[in-house]
Amino acid sequence: MLIVKNLEKNFGKTKVLKNINLEINEKERVVIIGPSGCGKSTLLRCINQIEKPTKGKVLFEGIPLDDKKTDINKIRIKMGMVFQQFNLFPHLKVIDNIILAPVKLKLMSKEDAIKKGKMLLDKIGLAEKLNNYPKELSGGQQQRVAIIRALMLDPDLLLFDEPTSALDPEMKQEVLELMKNLGASGLTMIVVTHEMQFVKEFATRVIFIDEGKIVEEGKPNDLFNHPKSLRLKEFLNNIN
Amino acid sequence: MNLFENLYKTLIYDNRYLFFLEGIKNTLIIAFFAGIIGVIIGIIIALIKNYHEKTNKLKILNFLASCYVNIIRGTPTILQLMIIYYVIFASVEINIVFVGILAFGINSGAYVSEIIRAGINSIDKGQIEAGSSLGLNYPQIMHYIIMPQAIKNILPALGNEFITLVKETSVGAYIGIIELTKASDIVASRTYEYFFPLIIAAIIYLIITFCLSKLISIMERKLNNANS
Ligand SMILES: Nc1ncnc2c1ncn2[C@@H]1O[C@H](COP(=O)(O)OP(=O)(O)OP(=O)(O)O)[C@@H](O)[C@H]1O
Ligand SMILES: [Mg+2]
Numbered sequence: 001m002l003i004v005k006n007l008e009k010n011f012g013k014t015k016v017l018k019n020i021n022l023e024i025n026e027k028e029r030v031v032i033i034g035p036s037g038c039g040k041s042t043l044l045r046c047i048n049q050i051e052k053p054t055k056g057k058v059l060f061e062g063i064p065l066d067d068k069k070t071d072i073n074k075i076r077i078k079m080g081m082v083f084q085q086f087n088l089f090p091h092l093k094v095i096d097n098i099i100l101a102p103v104k105l106k107l108m109s110k111e112d113a114i115k116k117g118k119m120l121l122d123k124i125g126l127a128e129k130l131n132n133y134p135k136e137l138s139g140g141q142q143q144r145v146a147i148i149r150a151l152m153l154d155p156d157l158l159l160f161d162e163p164t165s166a167l168d169p170e171m172k173q174e175v176l177e178l179m180k181n182l183g184a185s186g187l188t189m190i191v192v193t194h195e196m197q198f199v200k201e202f203a204t205r206v207i208f209i210d211e212g213k214i215v216e217e218g219k220p221n222d223l224f225n226h227p228k229s230l231r232l233k234e235f236l237n238n239i240n
Numbered sequence: 241m242n243l244f245e246n247l248y249k250t251l252i253y254d255n256r257y258l259f260f261l262e263g264i265k266n267t268l269i270i271a272f273f274a275g276i277i278g279v280i281i282g283i284i285i286a287l288i289k290n291y292h293e294k295t296n297k298l299k300i301l302n303f304l305a306s307c308y309v310n311i312i313r314g315t316p317t318i319l320q321l322m323i324i325y326y327v328i329f330a331s332v333e334i335n336i337v338f339v340g341i342l343a344f345g346i347n348s349g350a351y352v353s354e355i356i357r358a359g360i361n362s363i364d365k366g367q368i369e370a371g372s373s374l375g376l377n378y379p380q381i382m383h384y385i386i387m388p389q390a391i392k393n394i395l396p397a398l399g400n401e402f403i404t405l406v407k408e409t410s411v412g413a414y415i416g417i418i419e420l421t422k423a424s425d426i427v428a429s430r431t432y433e434y435f436f437p438l439i440i441a442a443i444i445y446l447i448i449t450f451c452l453s454k455l456i457s458i459m460e461r462k463l464n465n466a467n468s
Contacts, residue, residue, distance in 0.1 A: 050369050077375035087370035091388045100384060101374035146370075153374065 001026050001188060002047065002157060007056035009042055009212075016042045018212040020056070024157075024190065029183045031199045031220070032192045034209035035235055040192040043209070044159045047190070048079050061156070077105065080150030084162040086142045088134035088149070094121070095130045098149040105153075113152065120148045124178060140171030144178055151182075158182070160191040176202075196239060200224065208232050250436040256427050263423025264444060270340045270419060271406045277345025278405070279398070282352025285309065289353070290360050291378060294368070305353075312350035318411050320347055325415045340412045340419070348405050355401060359394035360386055392463050399456030403449050420444060 004022035008015065016039045024030055032040050045051035047058055049065050049072050058065045060075055089097050098120070099113035108116070121127045124144050126137075134142055143163055150158055160179070164172040176198045183189060183202055193199065199206060200220050207217040210231045216223060227233045251257040285305045292302035312320065321343045329339060363386050371381035413422035424441035428434045 048373060050372055073372075073375045073377050075375075076373055081369075081373035083366060083370060083373075085364075085366050087364075087366040089367065089370070089385055089389075101376055104380055104384060105375055149374070 001061060002190075003057075003059040004043075004047065005057040005059070007043070007046060007058065008054045009039070009046055009051065010054045016212050017046065017053075020212075020214060022207070022214070024188065026156075026188055027186050027204075028188055029202055029204045030190045030207060031203040031205070032190065032207045032209060033194070033196075033199070033235070035238075038209050039212045040209055041161050044081070044161050044190065044192060048076055048081055048159060050081075077101075077107070077153050078155055079157045079159065080153060080155035081159045082143070082147055082150055082161070082163050084165050086134070086139070086146045086166070088142055088146055090134050093131050093133055094126070094137070094145050097134065097145060098152050101149070102152050107153065117148070117152060120151060121145075124148065138171060139167045140174045143167065143171075143175045147175075147178060147182075155187075157188045157190070160189065160193070162192050162194070164193065164195060194239065196224070196236075208235065210235070246431075246433065246436045249431050249433070250427055250440065254430070256430065259418070259423040259427050260420070260440065260444070262418050263420035263441070264448075266337055266340075266412075266417060267406065267409050267419040268448070270337060270344055270409045270412065270417070271402070273341045274344035274348055274409075275402050275405055277341065278348030278352045278401075281346065281349025282356050285349065285353035286356035286360065287382065289357060294378070309350045309353060312347055313354075317344075317347055317408060318414055321411060321415055336415065336417050339415070340409065340417045344405060344409060344412075347408075348401065351401055351404075352398065355397045356390075356394055359390035359397070362393050363389050395463060396456060396460055399452065399459070403452050406448055406452070407445065 002022070002024040004020055007017055007020040007022075009017040020043060032043065034040050042051060046053045049058070053066065060079060063070055063075065065072060065075060089100065092100065095114060095117055098117045099108075099110065102108040102113045102116075103110050118127060118130065121130060126141060126144065126148075129137060129141065129145075134145070137145065143166075147158075147163075163179070164175050167175065172195065176195060179189070179191070180198075180202055191202070203220045205217060206220045206223045208215050208223065208229075208231075215229050216227065216232050223232070224236065227236060249256075251260070285308065288298055288301050288305045292298045321340070324343045324346075325336070325339050360382075367385055367389070368381055371385045376384070409417075409419050410421035412419050413425065416422070418426070420441050424437040427437040431437065
């Protein structure tokens with residue numbers, strides 16, 4: 001579904017990503033871990049081309065994303081993203097936040113979008129917040145609305161960049177639960193997170209990045225219980 | 241007694257109030273249409289520059305836009321007005337009020353573009369990223385996400401720019417536009433007395449700018465209530 005080939009990203013002279021190779025198949029739930037500043041966010045942002053890679057290729061469902069003929073906006077409909085800071089639109093009510101893209105992109109009529117939005121909000125118990133503004137919601141609620149906003153477009157792949165890092169501990173759980181449910185329903189996801197307990201239950205594969213390179217990858221149990229590299233051992237020790 | 245005599249001499253005698261009316265009319269017409277031109281130019285320039293900053297495309301347009309803003313902001317308004325009137329339109333018969341509208345519009349556009357740019361930049365870049373991640377294109381993101389938020393920051397500054405514009409039109413006197421300041425000057429040259437014509441002009445300017453300030457604060461309040 002997603003292939004990353006020899007990806008490199010420089011910011012000026014600093015090399016943030018070095019020769020990243022990655023292949024992600026349907027229904028995988030890949031978690032990316034690594035120390036702060038190692039390039040996890042940059043990798044996600046290069047995958048959906050919010051950040052332009054310096055070198056290398058990203059192919060999504062066989063389509064090269066840096067190709068001039070590729071309409072990146074069409075691709076992004078199928079590849080959603082959830083941000084650490086939620087990035088809900090503060091001037092729009094919850095319902096308008098989630099129907100904006102499908103309606104303006106003419107993928108759905110407004111009526112259908114509202115119907116679908118209500119149905120999805122109902123599933124996560126936020127139906128009564130429909131007409132509230134984002135700032136009237138708790139952080140956990142906001143992040144779940146942001147996830148629904150991405151789901152409105154029926155993405156094939158959803159990217160999460162530290163979706164719970166900005167949340168109080170009590171609120172992390174509701175977001176992580178929703179992500180687990182999405183995983184159970186078969187959605188393909190790439191998640192950057194530091195919630196190790198969650199990673200163990202959630203991930204089908206874990207990738208450890210250090211200094212812009214993939215150092216180790218594998219099943220969560222193998223990686224956590226038998227880390228091979230010194231860097232991963234240190235990282236796991238620090239986090240626990 | 242003296243007061244009424246002077247007011248009579250300044251306003252009523254020989255229908256001199258007509259000069260003031262003409263002056264008010266031209267001042268308002270020039271400010272209004274120059275304001276519209278300024279906003280249109282300002283939006284276009286701001287979007288070109290912002291789009292260039294985001295994508296590194298439109299290099300030539302962005303260069304021209306930067307030149308325009310720098311030239312306008314780096315030279316006196318009077319000079320710009322005189323260049324447009326005495327150089328560009330030197331050999332054509334043209335309505336002088338129209339020249340004023342054009343010159344002040346072009347002048348104002350540079351300042352408005354900076355106001356709009358600052359407004360756009362005041363919005364968290366996560367908003368643009370969220371919009372992009374949903375497959376929206378640049379115009380859609382600007383229209384539905386950035387501008388509705390930025391307008392709160394833009395409108396008050398834009399209002400101030402418009403008030404400045406109203407006062408700046410007085411520069412038009414130099415090329416002979418009979419706007420409010422010139423009108424009072426004409427009256428003074430007939431009454432051989434400067435105090436009353438100038439004070440009357442000042443009071444009229446104050447009334448206009450006061451009403452505009454009020455209008456701006458009403459709009460500001462409406463915007464703040466609309467989506468908070
Ligand atoms: N726009 C940018 N301009 C310059 N340098 C940047 C930019 N974005 C990121 N960097 C640098 O690239 C490196 C990797 O950043 P990135 O945000 O990808 O790290 P991360 O692994 O997500 O870290 P964290 O866990 O703290 O979120 C950092 O050193 C950062 O300072
Ligand atoms: Mg990060």
